[in-house]
Amino acid sequence: MSFESELRNRLHGAARRADAESDYYEETAVADNVITRRRAQRRNRAAVLVSAAAVLLIGVAVPAIAGRLPAGAPVAGPAPVSSAAQQTGEPPSATNGPEPTPSSATSSPPASSGARAGCPSSGESIPAGTNSKPTIDVDGDGRPDTAFFSEQPGAQNGFTFGVRTASGGVVRSSMGLSGSPVERSVLFADVTGRGEVIALASDGRQVQLWAVSTCRLIPVQNAQGQQYTFDLGYSGYGTGVGCADADGDGTRDLLGLKLVTDSGGSPTSVERTIIALNGPHAANGARSIVPAPTAAEAARAGSITCGDLTMAADGVSSGH
Amino acid sequence: MSEETDESFRWFVVAHRRSLLRSALLLTGDRGHAEDLVQTALLKSYRHWDRISSRGEPVAYVHRVLVTTSTSWWRRRSATEQVMDTIPDRAAGPDQQRDDELLQALRTLPPRMRAVVVLRFYEDRSEAQTAELLGCSVGTVKTQTSRAMARLRELLSAAPTEREAVRQ
Incomplete structure (x- = not known):
């Protein structure tokens, strides 16, 4: 290896190792x-x-x-x-x-001082009849928040979902109507465990990726400038979403999952694609294959989860 | 500044501060100074954020500010304080030891020469891009690169871990 190549490798290695604790x-x-x-x-x-x-x-x-x-x-x-x-x-x-x-x-709290001020109270409340459920701490104030999902028949964007924070703030957005007959649902999760909060909003066919930042829900865009979506087995690109440390760097990654089966329908492998989150943008990263998955791994590849959280148990749905 | 400007700036920082911090670490050779340098570069850039973001190249702009700030900063700071060594905050493994040797070797280079090394071999910029960023000729970049390589080769081959590796 030439000295220039060695230097290049050492510079990248030193820089990468130095900022592992950033969040x-x-x-x-x-x-x-x-x-x-x-x-x-x-x-x-x-x-x-x-x-x-x-x-x-x-x-x-x-x-x-x-x-x-x-x-x-x-x-x-x-x-x-x-x-x-x-x-x-x-x-x-x-x-x-x-x-x-x-x-x-500039004497604001030190950057890594832990809990932050919650989202400011807006005086809004979750509309009556809306499905709601306790969820993770979305605004970083150290207190669990409440996710909600409501259906508004006749409205242009028929489904409103969001979070009412413990501090009284409301973070909300809406999902357009699609032909999917199944109920809509949303799961809030902290991908890395260090405050990188996302919302996975599903209509049963696909899952929209949203980011929660400074008390707002922001659609995460793909390289083509459209909202990033995960397939749930209807387009052939994937079957589920998960969060795990796929590249072994000690930090959990957001993953697009695809369960591959043989002609008899038995699982043969799970393809995992790391989704590189970059603020309001996301891009497909490294792909790996888990051969001969266990029953639990296969089930997970066909569902929406993030770490210990699952859409079925921790998500909130429109409930129709 | 409008709320939209602030939001766009926040996103930029969330997305790019780590990469800025990495370059800054190599430019300064010290984590604390690197954080100060990034903070200063962000503050300088935020003043003109509307213009910078509307041009669509905020990453290139902020990197440029980072590099120019580091070279001018060093001139000012070298008269009063210099990083002589850093206190390890954890037991140094082989990687850590090699990183420390590299940073120490970089610190011995003059600031502009160090910037040339970082831009050429860490950020993979061409000689022309490096020259433009530093406001000098391509010939100067070539000379600085050659001198930096010679110096680093000498320093890093003399470092203990390198010697041990050779013995094995």
């Missing part, structure tokens, strides 16, 4: 930190401009006024002024005090 919550916390810092910088700049303008005004106005006073009258010196509020003579208060400095604004 979804950490990334969003970093983004929020950047946004907060930028806002604080802008506020500070505005405050400095206002102060500078005020000082300038005093510098011009006071001598001008002093020039009009009769000789011997006391003249106020240019007092140090630090805020527009003081210019108006108002007492300093909590609301018109100095702007936060960047350092105070």
Whole structure:
């Protein structure tokens, strides 16, 4: 192996091994930190401009006024002024005090501090008659949330599903109507166990992939720009969805599963395709084959699961 | 910034911060400095996020900011502080030891030469792309690459694990 190739391999290896502990919550916390810092910088700049303008005004106005006073009258010196509020003579208060400095604004919780604030309460409640069920902690506040699924006959998007968080927020979206006669259902799951929350919404023929981010349900797109869907045996691409560490890197992967059977219908293998999740995008990754699957593996390849969660036991359905 | 801009920025960070962090680690040779560098590059980029994202190439832009920030940063920081060594936070296995040797060897290179190594051999950029990113000629990239290879070959072949491997 040439030195250049060896160097290339070592650079990639060192970089890969160094960031194994990064997680979804950490990334969003970093983004929020950047946004907060930028806002604080802008506020500070505005405050400095206002102060500078005020000082300038005093510098011009006071001598001008002093020039009009009769000789011997006391003249106020240019007092140090630090805020527009003081210019108006108002007492300093909590609301018109100095702007936060960047350092105070960046003192948000450390990136890996665990629980975050839940989704803000919207005052919405789950409509009466809607099917609901306790689900995983979707918003990262450390408290379990409630998944719901409702059918709205006659509406353009006939099925609404989502989560009401323990903090009172509601995250919802809708599924279009398809010809599938079976009930719709949704399963919320944390793929990696580190806050990479997805929703698998099924109409019995296929499963739509959604991502939950910053209190929103976002359709995950494939390379062609369409919503990523898993086949449930109707198009020949797959038969189920699962989550397992397929590449042995210690982190659970989202998997598209396909149960292969012989002519007599007996399972011969399970094809597993890693779905590489990348924010609102997903792409098919490495594929592996599990030969001679056990009965449990075969059953799993024909269903919608993620780790210990199953659509049948943990999902919520439209229930018709 | 609008809510949409913030959301788009959040997605970008979720999707790409890890890859930025990897490049930053090789550029700085230190995890702490790498995190600071990425944070700074993101902050610089967020200021113009509407424009950057509307052009459709935010990844290339932020990587460019990362590299240029690292070289200018180093100039400023080298007068006051330098990473001499890092304290291992866990027992070092063979991979860890080799990684440490590599990072230490990279740290001995001047910042622009290090950037050339990272861009050419980690990010697999062409000489022309590297030259454009660093604002220098292709000839300079070739010279820097050749010198960096010679230096790294010397340093890494002298490293203990390499010597042990040769003995075996």
